[in-house]
Amino acid sequence: MPETQRPLVICAPEPRTLDLIFTPAALDALKAKYRIIEAEEGAIASLGDEILGQARYIIGQPPLSAETLARMPQLRCILNVESNLINNMPYEVLFARGIHVVTTGQVFAEPVAEMGLAMALNIARGIVDADVDFRKGRELWGGEGNAGARLLSGADVGIIGFGDLGKALNRVLSGFRTHTRVYDPWMPASILIDNGVKPSSLEEVLTQSDFIFVVAAVTSENQHFLGADAFASMRPGAAFILLSRANVVDFDALMAAVASGHIVAASDVYPDEPLPLDHPVRSLKGFLRSAHRAGALDSAFKKMGDMVLEDMDLMDRNLPPMRCKRAERETVSRMRSKPVSVN
Amino acid sequence: MPETQRPLVICAPEPRTLDLIFTPAALDALKAKYRIIEAEEGAIASLGDEILGQARYIIGQPPLSAETLARMPQLRCILNVESNLINNMPYEVLFARGIHVVTTGQVFAEPVAEMGLAMALNIARGIVDADVDFRKGRELWGGEGNAGARLLSGADVGIIGFGDLGKALNRVLSGFRTHTRVYDPWMPASILIDNGVKPSSLEEVLTQSDFIFVVAAVTSENQHFLGADAFASMRPGAAFILLSRANVVDFDALMAAVASGHIVAASDVYPDEPLPLDHPVRSLKGFLRSAHRAGALDSAFKKMGDMVLEDMDLMDRNLPPMRCKRAERETVSRMRSKPVSVN
Amino acid sequence: MPETQRPLVICAPEPRTLDLIFTPAALDALKAKYRIIEAEEGAIASLGDEILGQARYIIGQPPLSAETLARMPQLRCILNVESNLINNMPYEVLFARGIHVVTTGQVFAEPVAEMGLAMALNIARGIVDADVDFRKGRELWGGEGNAGARLLSGADVGIIGFGDLGKALNRVLSGFRTHTRVYDPWMPASILIDNGVKPSSLEEVLTQSDFIFVVAAVTSENQHFLGADAFASMRPGAAFILLSRANVVDFDALMAAVASGHIVAASDVYPDEPLPLDHPVRSLKGFLRSAHRAGALDSAFKKMGDMVLEDMDLMDRNLPPMRCKRAERETVSRMRSKPVSVN
Amino acid sequence: MPETQRPLVICAPEPRTLDLIFTPAALDALKAKYRIIEAEEGAIASLGDEILGQARYIIGQPPLSAETLARMPQLRCILNVESNLINNMPYEVLFARGIHVVTTGQVFAEPVAEMGLAMALNIARGIVDADVDFRKGRELWGGEGNAGARLLSGADVGIIGFGDLGKALNRVLSGFRTHTRVYDPWMPASILIDNGVKPSSLEEVLTQSDFIFVVAAVTSENQHFLGADAFASMRPGAAFILLSRANVVDFDALMAAVASGHIVAASDVYPDEPLPLDHPVRSLKGFLRSAHRAGALDSAFKKMGDMVLEDMDLMDRNLPPMRCKRAERETVSRMRSKPVSVN
Structure with missing residues (x-):
């Protein structure tokens, strides 16, 4: 031409x-x-x-x-x-x-969803600590090493935000027969139902899930909307997996909830990136860390x-x-x- | 009564x-x-x-x-x-x-399948090493930390053995749009096709997969059937995930293939369980270890x-x-x- | 308020x-x-x-x-x-x-998709004529009545147009393991692939399908775009199912292709609605008629x-x-x- | 050799x-x-x-x-x-x-399932009578012709018998988001749950379904187990689709239930095959007939x-x-x- x-x-x-x-x-x-x-x-x-x-x-x-x-x-x-x-x-x-x-941004949906699922399975099975222990010769074998282990199959799952990320997560979860609740105030209930998930309030998602994935974008209205009360309302031992932006949570409250043993967590995002070397999340037990790597493939x-x-x-x-x-x-x-x- | x-x-x-x-x-x-x-x-x-x-x-x-x-x-x-x-x-x-x-034994299919998927995602995204690095303050952020990262979605997957474990694996993979080949000489091809996978020879599975899952039971005929030649025939960088019994592989050859950098691997099973404290797999880079914990929930x-x-x-x-x-x-x-x- | x-x-x-x-x-x-x-x-x-x-x-x-x-x-x-x-x-x-x-208009997608699938199965199994014959005592039993019968499962399916209707059709077809090609010039190939269908040219859809569903809206560019040549290029005995608007086809050419025995067809739409009492489609063998009833539930x-x-x-x-x-x-x-x- | x-x-x-x-x-x-x-x-x-x-x-x-x-x-x-x-x-x-x-016998599962689905959709949309009316110039257009029409999508479905046929039916129904109950006394509840259906009593299936498919084999124990009481317990207007053998029902009671307008029905099987020319089912309104053609492809x-x-x-x-x-x-x-x- x-x-x-x-x-x-x-x-x-x-x-x-x-x-x-x-x-x-x-x-x-x-x-x-x-x-x-x-x-x-x-x-x-x-x-x-x-x-x-x-x-x-x-x-x-x-x-x-x-x-x-x-x-x-x-x-x-x-x-x-x-x-x-x-x-x-x-x-x-x-x-x-x-x-x-x-x-x-849709290009990040699939890699973030895979990372989110990986984090959930890691938390559920304690894979990182088990490998670190194995390296050091202090691994526990068989059922003895599975004290806190549990399945994702059949679990109650909550997803906060159902844009491209939420939909991609729902897709990689499709082989696990989960009961999935979604909170997304920008999305009509019927679209959620068409996607096979249950439209729910934020409270329902928080209180009735074994695994919660946060994939909501930050807006002028939702900054820090997940704080100490939210974490306290979660099921004991439930997993909180943060994949979108740190600003949607009160990060200190999240760390406190994990430190107390009430919940376990994983996050790909942080209040400051890069994070100071002395930040307490670096050594927090029950917390799986990823350095904003979920999408950037x-x-x-x-x-x-x-x-x-x-x-x-x-x-x-x-x-x-x-x-x-x-x-x-x-x-x-x-x-x-x-x-x-x-x- | x-x-x-x-x-x-x-x-x-x-x-x-x-x-x-x-x-x-x-x-x-x-x-x-x-x-x-x-x-x-x-x-x-x-x-x-x-x-x-x-x-x-x-x-x-x-x-x-x-x-x-x-x-x-x-x-x-x-x-x-x-x-x-x-x-x-x-x-x-x-x-x-x-x-x-x-x-x-079918009760172990679901937990083992979840562990197998978790291992695959871990290897694909380097999750264990990334968390260990993060603890130590040497993490890499964003794309810089994703040099070797890749997706499972759309990948070529091979499964060796299609009993309860293989079927459960295929189910948890269902949201990933993988191209899945199966080698199982005890299973008619038409049953594999009905399950949406491609009946394949062992050679095809070895040479045309990005992720290989071994879930074959040990029989009198297949002990150590996966050895140095098998690993050498795999795609460079492909992942080998061993979930059934260590006896189906030549474990030393597997470690050598990983040590050489040709493949990466994960295993839940070992030639001796528990494993000697000085066993070289404990410090092998590119190898994810689990102490026979995959099923025993x-x-x-x-x-x-x-x-x-x-x-x-x-x-x-x-x-x-x-x-x-x-x-x-x-x-x-x-x-x-x-x-x-x-x- | x-x-x-x-x-x-x-x-x-x-x-x-x-x-x-x-x-x-x-x-x-x-x-x-x-x-x-x-x-x-x-x-x-x-x-x-x-x-x-x-x-x-x-x-x-x-x-x-x-x-x-x-x-x-x-x-x-x-x-x-x-x-x-x-x-x-x-x-x-x-x-x-x-x-x-x-x-x-999306409300019609599900009812039209169900009608389209029903038409395909009817044509494949000759259900209307078989029931009419049964009423008259001239039915053929078992395999004798199945001379032209065939399955939809595993068949080559073509869909022309992949808006709400096309997607709904693809969904009701999901249990049939069909190989589905889609022609939709307004839709990027990658979206079709994400939906599990094969992006195809019009010619590929016409020449390589056992069942063709037309769900394309009429536009200023596609009136009568399916004519005698299109029907002639179809596989012998293939089924043509028209669900959107009659204006996308040359209706006389469609009837001629059915009358010649080259293809079979079903339609929910007609050049004139209501249709004159003497319209030849009323008595055309190999043609299943529905009076614009597919969506209006x-x-x-x-x-x-x-x-x-x-x-x-x-x-x-x-x-x-x-x-x-x-x-x-x-x-x-x-x-x-x-x-x-x-x- | x-x-x-x-x-x-x-x-x-x-x-x-x-x-x-x-x-x-x-x-x-x-x-x-x-x-x-x-x-x-x-x-x-x-x-x-x-x-x-x-x-x-x-x-x-x-x-x-x-x-x-x-x-x-x-x-x-x-x-x-x-x-x-x-x-x-x-x-x-x-x-x-x-x-x-x-x-x-498994070879018949897929063809029978397709026929069963076709029957259900035919009954739901009145396809045979609509085509017969169209031939005779007395068709009703659009919504006027859809007085009794309804969707299968989202409907309550009951399946009696969950062998190969029942499973194949469940598969072709997979795109319809049905709520499916199954009665099969020879099948453990957990297998039904694994197949995504709800284990149910016969009474639950009869009273809580919009569409009931009978695919149970005849045994020494279940001959004529579906009689007048069973049909009376069905939802008004529900569809009864008989695909296995006529001996599992009281055929006269089935005809009476249809003749009364309480239910609609379809059947592929009959008490005598071939059936006498004067059998009343031949002219029964609300009954779709197939002459044991469902499987014999x-x-x-x-x-x-x-x-x-x-x-x-x-x-x-x-x-x-x-x-x-x-x-x-x-x-x-x-x-x-x-x-x-x-x-």
Whole structure:
């Protein structure tokens, strides 16, 4: 296709890079189909009108002023590959013009769900401590080593938040015949029922679960909504597995509940990342630690590029994007998960 | 029911105990419905004819001579709750008389499957080492900590042996969209296909899997059938997870394959149990250790009692047992898994 | 709640009625939570500003001019319970203002899927003709009556269109181990793969299926896209099941293909509804007829009201609607299914 | 292989034929691997000792006396391809010698399950009468034609009997989110629970189901166990679908219950087959008729041959048969389904 006929794409994917989110083959496909302008995040406004005037897509979420947007009459979509929506562009203008804003966070659903299930099984069977003991020659054999062991099969499971992560968790749990309750105030009950889970109040999830998975995004309304009372209301010995953002819990209260022996826990996220070397969670018994590793697999990043290509293909044909998740007028200003600083 | 009308059951469940395999409620139900004679394993022959002559069931696998069996004309079934069949009774006599010999090993299928899946996810995500590093303040955050991480979802999985364990594994894998090959020479291909897996040769399973689960029982024919050549034929970086008995592998060759970095592995079983304190597997990198803990959960033992009660209820009504697994004339002498010494 | 504080809803659900789409309990809930103004479809503009100025929702799809919309500053959503989008309001104005336009057609997915499966099984087993013959005493017994009979289990299935209907069909087929190909040019391949079906070209679906289900909506681009060549390319004896709208096929060509014995067919929809009494499809052998009955179940209509209530509840809380399907800027003008005249 | 080394198989498959139960390829495989002696059913005893003395398998169920069996020291298995066990051989002798008796009736499970589901959907949607009306120009369109229509999705389903047929039914129902109760007094509750259905009394199944499927084999104990009281206890308008044998019901009472309008029904089986031309069921409204066609598909018969080959392969290797179903000492004399006279 002649250079001037290929649709123009501005790429400013920081903190990602094109090499991180596209396989070599996908990057070739991108370049074959589109004219690519790579730009520093802060430099969009300084691009000339011959570029801005023809740009159909932006990959990334660079700061954009109303003035810059006004210079981009062909713009159809901003494909945010960081996935948390920052308040750095006039979303209302975008929505009014019918410019889609989409995110690719769904790529993390499967890896996070696998990690969440792994954490649950680890806690249920004491796998880390058993291996550490085995290394040191103090392992307990057979039933003697299984004093606190229990099954996930047939257990009461609670999931807090039923977006892409919650659904992926529900899928990897499908072979375990669990009784699964879900609390998600943004989700109609009938959709939960269609997914085979039981719509429940937060209290029901907390008090009637053997394993609780927290996969709710942080919003302006739910910061620290899980505190000492919540943990106290859990079944003795139940497992609390935190996979989304540390800000949804009172982390000190969580550690206290574990330290007291009332519950056991696992977490992939922390109030500060990286965490101070002297943070008490490092030595807390009954707590399984993961350093924000649940989602950040190379295969997940590469899937971002595939999703971007699929949705641009739809939009090239004047169809709406379907693969990425759209930002919504109602909620764009309520999402408060901090962007990552490390991929 | 008057004492003399209740069917008589001889209980000699060593190494189990009645309290291990029956919940209090189940034990009450057992005693309400049956006349219970508890006996030392070696003392069956010394029981009087008023007992042997009326015994309908034996719970356990005490040594039995042809003479003793001849004194038990009412015997319908031997319910072996250890689950490995020892050569300590004339099975041909039992089969000829139509006396069932059944085992309850199926109770371990679910706990072992959960442990097997946990091991696979642990290996795939490096969970044990990551937690140990986190304790020591040397954790890597985000993608930096995921150099070798990979997903189970969509992976090529191989299962060696498709009895109760293999089927349970296949069930807990059902949410992962794996491509699963099975090698089981005792199983017709069409049954494997009905279970949604691909009947395969041992070579295909070894060479085309990202994760291999070994759940084959030891028989007179398959001791040490997985050796250096087998491990060398595996995909680089593939995971080998041993869940049944150590005797099916050449354990030294397995350790060498892991030590070389060619594969990673996990095992619940060992050539000697307990294992010497200086055994090299204790410090082997890339190897996840579990001390024969995969099946021995209290909830599994308690399920034995439930199975025994369900099958005795069927046989009381002159129906064949369905819940426990029957010993077969063709294979009883070919099973070679060693009985456990520890519950 | 005081009358003036309850959100105001204008109800103009023609051709539906409130009694058709709400159960008595749901109607009570609607009236308790909202102030209801029932209006004739053509009379919206004549409502006073004290009503229009406060209206939060419209249930129905009455004609709306830009002027009338300008008088409705509080409007959040038009809930179209007919479900086909007519060109009788300025959609661009609605989209620019962020007013949602949603449809409830998903309620028909389950009943249509069940009817489609029933049609496939009927055709595969000749159930209608067999019962008619039995009534007349000319039935054939056992295998003699099964000359053309075949199974759906394990068959090659093709689905054209993978919206709500296609997904529902895929769900009711889940127990049949079919190999299912899907053609849907509006859907990214990866979403089809996630649903366990094989993304395919139209030609692949036509030439490699034993059963083909057509559930594609009519658009400005696909009218009569299935004609004589398409039917000729199908496997001999394959079944063609038409469930969406007659306009996607060349109906005469379909009848000819059935009359020739090349394929068999079933249809719920016709070029004219009702159909002339002398229409040849009435006596066509190898054709199963249903008079646009696949979706129109009372339970489906009642589900519309439930969906409307669930989405209004979300929007009352300033959340986006999730239960109903949103009209899209890109496609609203391309949908061409005729509205129904009969419920 | 030299003629004398190939295992010898006596084939007396009446009323089947080898061509009915083996595909050409399977028949070639049979003949390549085994020495085949075809015999009239009544002529086994007249075969010479050079044949009887070497026979490893019998395909069929010819009458066999204890004397004839005594002349067959190598016999390992009787593979009964009719599938109902007739009292024409000394089963006790066979069991005592460890000679397996297996049946291939499982091949009918899938076709019967599909027919059963088709019947349920037909009844729920009135498909036969609607097509007949359409042919005659008196069809009702849309909702007007759906007065009595209902969904199977989400319905309460009852299954009586949970052998191969019941399990196959449960499988084809898996996409319908039904609440399924099962009554099967020969099956432990825990196996039903493992299959995702609810173990229930006969009364619970009868009184709490919208659709009842009867797939119980006839035994000496259950003849006519479903009579007027059973039908009267069913929910008004519920559907009764009879798939196994007519002898389990009081057929006149079933017809009366349908004639009264209390229930609707479908049946594949009848007190007499073929049925007299003046039998009242032929004109009974609310009754869907099938002339014992549910199972007798050519593909099902061909599967018999495949099963026979798979099990003979196992037994050739001194393994027990797994694919076919074994006759049991306890129940062989209690099965009372009449053999078919027509394939």
